[in-house]
Amino acid sequence: MQFQYSEKVEALRTQVRHFIDEQVLPAEALYDEQVAAAPWDTPPIMQTLKAKAQAAGLWNLFLPADYGDYSPGLSNLEYAPLAEETGRSRIAAEVFNCSAPDTGNMEVLARYGNAEQRKRWLEPLLAGKIRSAFAMTEPDVASSDATNIQTLIRREGDEYVISGHKFYISGAMRKDCEILIVMGKTDPDNPNRHQQQSQVLVPTNTPGVRITRAMKVLGYDDAPEGHAEVFFDDVRVPVENIILGEGRGFEIAQGRLGPGRIHHCMRLIGAAQKAFELMCERVNTRVVFGQPMSKQGSVREDIARSYCEIEQARLLTLKAADMMDRAGNKAARELIAMIKIVAPNMALNVIDRAIQIHGAAGLGQDLPLAQFFAYARTLRLADGPDQVHMMQLGRDLAARFG
Template sequence: MSADIPPLVADRVSQKARDTLDLVKKFVEEECMPADAVARAQMEKQGQRWGVYPPVIDDLKAKAKKLGLWNIFLSKTHYAEGAGLTNLEYGLIAMILGKSSLASEAVNCAAPDTGNMEVLAKYGTDAQKKQWLAPLLDGTIRSAFLMTEPKVASSDAKNISLKMERQGNEYVLNGQKWWSSGAGDPRCKIYIVLGKTNPNAASAWEQHSVILVPAGTPGVKIERYLSVYGYDDAPHGHAEITFDNVRVPASSLVLGEGRGFEIIQGRLGPGRIHHAMRSLGSAERALELMIARVNDPNRKTFGKQLNQHGVIMEWIARSRMEIDAARLVVLNASIKIDETDAKGAQREIAAAKVMVPAMALQVIDRAVQSHGAAGVSQDTPLASMWAHMRTVRIADGPDEVHLQQMGRNENKRNQAILGKFEQQRERVRQKLREYGFEPKL
């Protein structure tokens, strides 16, 4: 049995998925991971950070297509457009993809395109699918997701305030977005935008809508690209964008007015679990780098090789346990999505979303520490991995929002638990009396 398939889920993994997993592992280790350095070198050689992208990615995508490693993320449970795998099976694969900064894009499974493709596949009209989903599935264009805003607390999505006003056969958009991931890529051709269409709706959950805005539409202006702990994430980019009387056809609306939160929840659930899947791959890569570092015979301190220091062995052991435990949480959520849908797996997805990035940060930090100064430099991927992982604790809803929701939902069981507790206390009293003791409880 492959070490990449935990025994607890082995009977749920098809032969097709096993074969795909083997192909992905070979592709990532032999093609993508070496190409990470090539991509960095190509970006430096081109002499500019924006408006270009490393050509090596096109070579990787061509190889991936030839191998049949394409659009693996779209589960057969809910979509007809994918590779015929379950969410669980994709989860195992995504954990391998997370080891390389290029691998997910190479197989057309990179964020935010994955979530955007799911929106179009699930909610788009035939015309929207033809215009935008088809080229996204083909990998000839990329996309961006515009939700977060700089002037409101976007962790409460009801605060989203970009105006979307209906005027005849058009919607006119005015407002500001930031952390628009993917907007910096020259291949980005479409924005999926959440805005407010009906501020007077009786329910706050029916005030927002989702609309498709082609990149380059008059009135759309990229103000700047935001950095993450000093990393600009070029050519992908996290853009701050203003909308000044941006006009798009009413036919660009997705699903209908007031359906924004329905769409966004349908999008963010799978997006969160995909982040968690890839994060496990990053943690695994960090552990591998740490093991390689401490076993380098040239690395000695105070007369001992690094692997002879007890604290290092503890770091390795704890990292192994934490990764394995987090993997089971992610796979449990994946199974729940397969059995129901993202909404039905809300609790399990939230648990994975909170637990996995925090775990990965801890493992990466240990790897950084074991590398010393090299760990915080550009000579290893660790510093960049840590910066990216830190954003995941904020992206798709801060940890605190998910913990609050989970706690609230779990606490709803309080009456049943209190009733059960009182029943147990009464059984204890009866048992004490049975043996001639006077209950003190």
């Protein structure tokens, strides 16, 4: 792979960075004020920023080139540095219509949805008119093994009837979240555990869908997106709402999570880079024991170690993206697992050092470090815990080299 970005990518990266610096970062305080006033509404300032980003052509950058008319034509490798830029801000990914869970849901609909499903749900998602959520995780089973999912999807005539209990369903608290992709079992007795599951489209206003509370993440409610607890009480939807067909849910989940994992890692690298820059600014302006912090040996070590770790993770992410482009997501699964293990832990280390160097200010609301830390810690669980990725990666490597 080429380590130097193309002229096209450099131009886009510069455009994205300037947009974030000039439009997004100055708006974060107003965004927080508007969220506090109406937690589950999309803040008006976000709608304004999204309109500006769309007008500037900085829209849906995440969709790879093989999605035809839905795609801006970027490869995963081309998108990676752009996603890293969005990670420098808590809200930038949404500004460019490139935030989870919508990105993964749009990829599902683009790859697996039929023409009617794309028309009804994908097009308004691509336009940024509605939001969505992906309902897989359940409180009563270890959802890191998706074959454990207990939500039932049974067919009755021309309808599916859904019964189950989900939680930490990101995005479902938003008032403009109009569609859920729900994973459950249509064939729980199938001897092939990977063919028991299906995924079905459920509008949030369907009778029987009960969104009961927002789950917190390390004390944050993450409004306006939120992470909802959701009950499905004999929810009925047309059979046409099934995605790809019965028994294909596990396959769809695997196809959805691969790109989503690497997108998170790209943004985490951006968050770590921002924390690193704040750290360097702090040590050059803060005086302790009669001299700038930058003259302290332990501080210099933290800076050097952080820079090395960020660059290592960045290069591994680019390698994974390149493999996805050249050989497909399945062929890149080991690299995707590697970066999913490496990036959150790297970000936690770097952000923790930045917090330490900032002292009490690093824990507060005037800097993004605390929320960056919560996001990085979440990513050690979301889209598969570290242990699952290491178990599967270790298994495959042992077999190959043994």
